[in-house]
Amino acid sequence: MAESRGRVVAAATDGACSGNPGPGGWAALLRYEDGSVEEFGGHDGATTNNRMELKAALELLQRLSDLPRHPDLTLRTDSKYLIDGLGSWMKGWKRKGWKTAAGKPVLNQDLWQALDQARLTDVPLTYVKGHSGDPDNDRVDQIAVAYSRGLQPSLRQPGDGPAAAAASTSKVQSKAEPASAPEEAAPAPLVGLLSRLELADRLATGGYSLSLIELAQLVEQPLRQLESRSEPWRWRDWLVEPIGTDRWRLYRSEAGSEQT
Known part of the structure; x- marks a missing residue:
């Protein structure tokens, strides 16, 4: 297994x-x-x-x-x-x-x-x-x-x-959560997604590079799937580009659409 x-x-x-x-x-x-x-x-x-x-x-x-x-x-x-x-x-x-x-x-x-x-x-x-x-x-x-x-x-x-x-x-x-938590609070999965999107924005703005493992954690995709990529690809609002061996960088894209 x-x-x-x-x-x-x-x-x-x-x-x-x-x-x-x-x-x-x-x-x-x-x-x-x-x-x-x-x-x-x-x-x-x-x-x-x-x-x-x-x-x-x-x-x-x-x-x-x-x-x-x-x-x-x-x-x-x-x-x-x-x-x-x-x-x-x-x-x-x-x-x-x-x-x-x-x-x-x-x-x-x-x-x-x-x-x-x-x-x-x-x-x-x-x-x-x-x-x-x-x-x-x-x-x-x-x-x-x-x-x-x-x-x-x-x-x-x-x-x-x-x-x-x-x-x-x-x-x-x-x-x-306490019993008095407001009913309008965002669902937990959405809160988790927002955390990842905010992190992606900071990484793109700062120009930081990611290893393949770190990228897999961020986009929550199998490492094996990402290892097969060699060309730039789009994830949500970011363009993900290779910048060397096992290094990737995110760039803000004006027309974001998730591709897997």
């Missing part, structure tokens, strides 16, 4: 906590070459935000260890605590017997030690600013927050179609 989905091309994690310390939740997302998405997460009744960030990364890395991975895969996270811990602090902690520079025991040592064992040398961590319009980061944040509130979000699994994915997103948001 995993072979039919192809390699994992994108991964994201997030943690949340109501109270810090308090009830917490964590979430992880894997995006496969065929365009399918796998989401998973969990709840902890008494924890901290940092522990949930570490727990999410640990669960995702353990899951990834058994899966084929694209060489450009990175784990996207908005936790600098996670990135700094694995990237620079851990060497000093281990040298000092899991003590900080001040001689105090390292907090969350159990999770850090498990992460040290689970880390994958071919999967670096990439920082993404939280709530910045990144679709996968926004999604795992949504799931983690739902779990922290004691809710049971509906999660996407490989094989789910677009309708099921939209329903999962809508179900999480509707459960997390």
Whole structure:
């Protein structure tokens, strides 16, 4: 089954906590070459935000260890605590017997030690600013927050179609909203689309280039489908043009129409 989905091309994690310390939740997302998405997460009744960030990364890395991975895969996270811990602090902690520079025991040592064992040398961590319009980061944040509130979000699994994915997103948001939410609030799938369109506009205006994997995340099309493209093509209100090997750039188009 995993072979039919192809390699994992994108991964994201997030943690949340109501109270810090308090009830917490964590979430992880894997995006496969065929365009399918796998989401998973969990709840902890008494924890901290940092522990949930570490727990999410640990669960995702353990899951990834058994899966084929694209060489450009990175784990996207908005936790600098996670990135700094694995990237620079851990060497000093281990040298000092899991003590900080001040001689105090390292907090969350159990999770850090498990992460040290689970880390994958071919999967670096990439920082993404939280709530910045990144679709996968926004999604795992949504799931983690739902779990922290004691809710049971509906999660996407490989094989789910677009309708099921939209329903999962809508179900999480509707459960997390207070009962007094206005009836005229936009449907969750439309809110998610708006986030992607706003991100595309910023990318086009700034002249930023995208890798093929990043482009697949933005337009939500299978990587295999995009790999077959070599000429400029139109996605909604943007012209998508190749600018080199595995790099693409978006340009605003006056006459937008989606082509797949």
